[in-house]
Amino acid sequence: MENPEHRWHDMGGDAAGPVPMDSHDFAIWEKRVDALVILGQQRGHFTVDGLRRALEDMGEQAFESMTYYERWVAALNQNLVEAGVYSLEELGAKMEQIKARGDTYGAVQS
Amino acid sequence: MTYTVGTSVRIKAMSPLGHIRTPHYLRGKTGIVERVLGPFKNPEQLAYMVPAPTRTLYRVRFEMGHIWPDAEAPQDTLDAEIYEHWIDQDAT
Numbered sequence: 237m238e239n240p241e242h243r244w245h246d247m248g249g250d251a252a253g254p255v256p257m258d259s260h261d262f263a264i265w266e267k268r269v270d271a272l273v274i275l276g277q278q279r280g281h282f283t284v285d286g287l288r289r290a291l292e293d294m295g296e297q298a299f300e301s302m303t304y305y306e307r308w309v310a311a312l313n314q315n316l317v318e319a320g321v322y323s324l325e326e327l328g329a330k331m332e333q334i335k336a337r338g339d340t341y342g343a344v345q346s
Numbered sequence: 347m348t349y350t351v352g353t354s355v356r357i358k359a360m361s362p363l364g365h366i367r368t369p370h371y372l373r374g375k376t377g378i379v380e381r382v383l384g385p386f387k388n389p390e391q392l393a394y395m396v397p398a399p400t401r402t403l404y405r406v407r408f409e410m411g412h413i414w415p416d417a418e419a420p421q422d423t424l425d426a427e428i429y430e431h432w433i434d435q436d437a438t
């Protein structure tokens with residue numbers, strides 16, 4: 237179990253290694269996640285604190301295995317479900333609907 | 347309890363499970379109130395979308411040598427923003 241006195245995300249004082257200095261390019265889906273995070277807060281569905289809480293609760297494994305915006309979209313999803321914006325049933329149906337469009341759908345946008 | 351600039355304070359050593367805003371390395375440590383930042387809604391409640399009354403936020407200054415025994419420059423200082431409910435007056 238995670239140590240409550242020093243949770244994994246509370247990294248102050250840990251060895252950090254070098255800072256990557258390369259620049260980043262963002263896929264359209266990542267920009268959409270960013271926009272949804274701003275809109276969801278403007279609508280009062282969640283707070284930045286709620287996003288951080290969800291990120292922390294994902295655990296260290298998620299930090300190592302998921303990209304930055306993959307973690308954001310997971311935190312966003314958790315907060316929107318908790319706020320009742322949509323149900324998991326609706327999310328699952330929508331994901332199936334989009335999957336049916338095929339692997340190349342949206343490729344030109346990314 | 348309100349604290350004025352220059353007051354010596356001790357950060358509570360508690361570790362409640364959940365979203366908290368006090369780094370582990372400052373819990374139980376003593377510092378000096380550097381400034382009073384004013385009232386802010388408590389992020390530890392905002393994180394769960396429950397009513398979040400305001401709490402006074404303080405900027406507290408710590409000596410690096412007090413936080414990290416092997417600090418390269420122990421006389422350097424670190425400022426951290428700490429909510430009032432994490433602060434006790436330093437009795438020592």
